[in-house]
Amino acid sequence: MAIRYTYELASDERDVHESLVKSGQTTSREVKLSQALLLADSGPLGPGWPTRAIAASTL
Secondary structure, eight states, X not given: OOOXXXXXXXXXXXXXXXXXXXXXXXXXXXXXXXXXXXXXXXXXXXXXXXXHHHHHHTO
C-alpha cells in the first residue's frame, strides 16, 4: 500500500503531544491520538511508522 499522507510535527507540537501522553491527566482518546501522531511523525525526531503498524500498536 502506498503512503498517502506524511506528517511532520514541529518541535513545539511534538512537545505538546509528548506531555499529553506522559501526564495521565487527559482522556484515553486524547492519549491514543497523541501516541498515533507521535508514531506517524516522519520528521527528523519521529519514527514515521506506516498506518497499519500504528493501528496495531495503539489497540
